[in-house]
Amino acid sequence: MRPSALLRLALAGTRTDTVRVLxxxxxxxxxxxxxFAALTxxxxxxPPATADNMVRWSEQYSNALLREPGLRGGTAFALVLLMVPVLALAGQCARLGAPARDRRLAALRLAGATPGQVTRLAMLETGVAGLFGTxxxxxxYLxxxxxxxxxxERGQLAxxxxxxxxxxxLAAxxxxxxxxxGLATALMLRRVITTPLGVTRRAARERGPGPWxxxxxxxxxxAFILGWPVLLRRTVDGPFVGLALFLIAAGGLAAILGTVTGTGWISxxxxxLLRRYARHPAPLLAAGRLMSDPWAGSRAFAALxxxxxxxxxxxxxRSHFVTEDRLARQQNRLAGVEAGANPFYLNTISLVDLAVTVAVLIAAAGLLVAVVEGVVARRRAYAALTATGVPRTTLAWSLVWQAVLPAVPAILLAxxxxxVLARALFGDADRGPSTTSVCDAGAQLCxxxxxxxxxxxxxESPAVHAVPDVPLEQLALLGGGALAAVLATVLVGLLFLRPSTAVEELRAT
Structure with a gap:
């Protein structure tokens, strides 16, 4: 197949394919x-250090996150982390209209295309859309x-x-x-067989996921808890420091990965449990769907x-920094000074909270795409249930049950x-003994x-120690916001339920 023909077939399709590409x-x-922001x-x-200025700060910026060299790596890392929910959104968007695309690929196989050509066609479709987006x-950006x-007014940039x-x-x-x-598309299609009669998978899951x-x-x-104390010891040799860094990075990644993949077992x-104890049609329908495809929740809730x-x-x-600020104020009061710690860290955490809010909103958009895709993909089954007398309200409540029930324990687990990771990372708040010079005269004499x-x-102020409080209020607000995002996406997805349950959908090809 010539590259021009392959490109033309990749850009062909219905309105659903156009929406998926966009x-x-x-x-x-x-x-x-x-x-691009992280690279910037x-x-x-x-700037190089000089005899007059030993502090190598970029004074042309008003934000300390950009001005101080030691903070730029963390800022760039936070920007890279924002790509996680965005890439998850892209993965959900690529699944939109999958049944229609499977039928189109099967028609190409019927026309004489090879399995490799069909796979390259799917890769090119995703790659062209991604290239247009980048x-x-x-x-x-420019x-x-x-x-x-x-x-x-001071000549500084925000x-x-x-x-x-x-x-x-930039080109990379x-x-x-x-x-x-495109490579991710090929990886997801490794267990898929596209035949002239349809698209099937090589292996089906016969039993539910285990609690691994x-x-x-x-x-x-x-591993995260064991690695951090080793890293804090100044007398540890280089190889042990590398091992501690590996334990911290691998432990944190494993804990987050377990949280995401655990949604399959939760679903x-x-x-x-619903199939055993439920007595109404809506939860029973939700139970059947959760058991038939438990990994759907893991895919949809991953970024969230x-x-x-x-x-x-x-x-x-934030709780750790608030506790340290309280200890600093306590020491300063003993010294006769009314001042707290540097508010820079609390302000930085506010920026982190803003980034988390943006990530939750992006993840909610991906969840919305997943809900809509699920409704549209199963429209023939919903139309058949409606034709047999199942009310649309029952189908709607089954979608709510299916989305909310796995979300609640998954959010609590996250x-x-x-x-726990934050508590293990930062530990208790400690401030050692300090000496402070206090001038008891007026401002002019001092x-x-x-x-x-x-x-x-x-x-002299003695050493102080305190255990940071568990931030129940912030955790409740974060969990409630995530659950509200799930409910909002389900309610929006229900708008597609009525047209998807029309009796005419039984004749859809």
Whole structure:
């Protein structure tokens, strides 16, 4: 098959295919913008140290996250993490209208296409949509860079609009994201056989998933807790430091991965309990769906649970900083000074909370696409149930049961894992003994070096220790917001239920 014909077939399709391509391109554009922002932060040059100025700060920025070199890596890492829910949204968008696309691919096989050509066609369809999205993202980035370049009255910038990453790095993002999307499509199709009679899978799951995700969470949290004290010891040799870093990174990743994949076991177990104890049609329908495809919840909730886990960790970090600020105020009161700790860290956590909120909203958009895709994909089954006398309200309530019941324990699990990881990472709040110089005279006498010493006294503050409180209020707000996002997406998805239950859908091909 010639490349021109392959490209023409990849861009062909119905209105559903057009919507899928546009949504995939939109997700790719968001992911590219996050990657461009991270590259821009990393491209900020660090000025050399001089005899007059030993602090190597970039004073042209008003934000300390950009001004201080030691904070730019964490800022870039946070921007990269925003790509996780965006890529999950792209994965959900790529599944939109999957039955119709499967029938189109089967028709191509009937016309003489080989299985490899069909796979390359699906890869090209996703890759072209991703390339269109990354090019649009690059254009938006370059235009926004010019529009947002507004120095304040002191000549400082709020954003690094004076820095442009290397052209090779930008090209790598523009080309790399569509390439990764195409390879991911091929990976997902490895167990799929496209025949002239339809699309089937090589192997079907005969039994529900086991509780292995719980073991992964326990092992991950244990490795995280064991690695952190080793890293804090200054007398540890280099190899042990590398081992501790590996335990921390691998443990945290394993705990988050276990939280996401544990939704499959939660969905299957919830379906079994509903089938055993439910007495009404709606929960029984939801039980059958949860047991038949328990991994659907894991796919749909993946980005949302990852965002909730990071949000719970940020809430634990905020509680730690609040406790340290309280201890600093306590020490300063003993010294006769009314002041607290540096508010920079609390302000930074506010930015992290904003990023988590954006991630939850993006994950909710992906969940909405998953709900709509599920309704549209099963429209013939819903139409058959409606034709046999099942009310549409019963089908609607079954969708609500199917989405909410696995979401509640999954969100609680994500909140717990995030809070435990934050507690293990930061531990208790401690401040050692400190000495403070206090001037008891007026401002004029204290400002004069000749008279300041005779009015100055040295005060000593003892060491203080406190255990940070569990941020129940923040965790409840985060969990409630995530559950509200799930309910909102389900309610919006129910708008597609009425047209999908029309009797005419029984004749859909």
């Amino acid at each position: 949504l995939t391109a939109f997700s790719a554009a968001l992911a590219a913008l996050a990657a 932060v990393l491209a900020i040059p660090t 090019l649009c993202g690059l254009a938006l 235009v926004g860079r010019e529009l947002l370049h507004r120095p304040d 954003l690094p609009t004076d820095v442009l990453p290397h052209a090779g790095a 993002v523009v080309v790399g994201l569509p390439l990764v999307a 995700a719980g073991v992964l969470i326990v092992v991950g949290v244990a 299957h177990t919830t379906g079994r 649970l990852a965002a909730v886990t990071f949000g719970a960790g940020a809430a634990g970090l 909140l717990t894992v995030g809070a 400002a004069d070096p000749a008279t300041r010493e005779q009015y100055t006294r040295i005060t």
